[in-house]
Amino acid sequence: MKDLAAVERVSRAELTRLQLGRLQECVARAAARVPLYRERLRQAGASANDIRSLDDLKRLPFTAKSDFRDTYPFGMLAVPMDEIVRIHASSGTTGKPTVVAYTRGDLQTWSEVMARTVMAGGVGPGDVVQNAYGYGLFTGGLGFHYGAELVGAAVIPISGGFTERQLLALRDFGSTVLCATPSYGLHLAEAVEEAGIDPKTLKLRVGFFGAEPWTEGMRRALESRLNLMALNTYGISEVMGPGVSVECSERRGMHVAEDHFLAEIVDPATLQPVARGVQGELVITTLTKEALPLIRYRTRDLTSMDPEPCACGRVLVRIGRITGRTDDMLIIRGVNVYPSQVEHALTQVAGVEPHYLLVIRRADMLDSLEVRVEATAAVAAAGPDAMRGIAAQAKRKLHEVIGLTADVDVVPPKTIERSIGKAKRVEDLRPRD
Ligand code: ADP
Ligand code: ZN
16 A cells, blocks of 8 residues: 555655645636636636745635535535535534535545544554544544545444443444544543543543644543543544644644645734734645635634644644634623633633533623533532632633633533534523624
8 A cells, every 4th residue: 555644754845846736736627617716816816827836825815614605505616516426514513514525536535634644643454443423414424434444444433422332332342542522532531430441441542533622631631531642633624524634643733734735824804824833814725626626715713833843754834723713702891712711721720620611691781701610520529618619710710811700600510511523612692783
């Protein structure tokens, strides 16, 4: 089998050459086959012929989620329907789901980038991969499935949920790899504890967690409670699904599969590139997609980019944790708050679990934020005074991190609804105006 990951270790010059050729082709194809791109490029006065270096990317127009909505369901496709062999949709976290489609070639590319994703955690033949991402329209399940099969691991297509069955597989099938959203991973960790299973007796070695924002605090919890190395993986349906970016075992940012996806970080207000290391919106141009080429697609995800070489030897740039999306930013009493900041604060408070919900209300024109968070079993057993004490601590920590006074409600264990896919962290009860 060819070494799928060889491209991750070529020189920067060689990678740039590859990217440039692919970019020119992608833009030419998009212009020739998709009316939206033809029109957009015409308006911007840009064409594939103008692209002489990667820097010329800046001259190309942006695309956004609204373009998918305006051309729903198939208007962005660059191939006729008889070349499509798979259809997926985004989770619809922020509204109507986006429909995405793949040619046979796209599925091959996707399997390869997913193979590289699991290889970043050392997965190969002999591994047993418990794939607890949802199978179905969501790209997570089948994405990991094909990648893990391609490297020769044994895949358990268990999907999300059915926690009892997950425990059975963990124990009896000897799963060495877990793929799940971090919130569901934590739920499984609890179930393992409740069943009286010592995680050290399980064979888990590495977990691939993604599809929703999470924090270093959450990583520590997953690593210690499941006795594995937790790697962050990022993907987005419009671009491909999972497989866009993954951490190596250095765990200092996620390497972007740059031979297929060209990443930029721009200021979401001015759309100008930000200086290196500065937070902004991740913009991705696909280099090899056949069915759904994307030019400068605004992901709405906020992160920063680190082009410094990584100790692992990969040439690929790294993006930092996704700290939020431009559309999950809450404005509460004029202060910008991301749910992940709340998680960051809560994971620094001993005595609570990272199961939480933000409830925002408005009364007399004034917004209030309630943060509901679960006590650990020990704190709950110690009684109401202990819970109040922890609430006061959490309130101080939250104020320090988000600059807002929140009402903290420390609730008994297992009282906040568990998700099997992406966790719901916000209940915004303010009237829409
Ligand atoms: P949506 O959730 O928008 O309906 P998708 O199902 O395609 O669409 O999920 C992609 C989104 O999930 C990304 O845009 C990002 O917001 C989020 N996401 C994926 N991976 C991560 C990650 N590792 N960390 C934080 N957020 C992530
Ligand atoms: Zn690395």
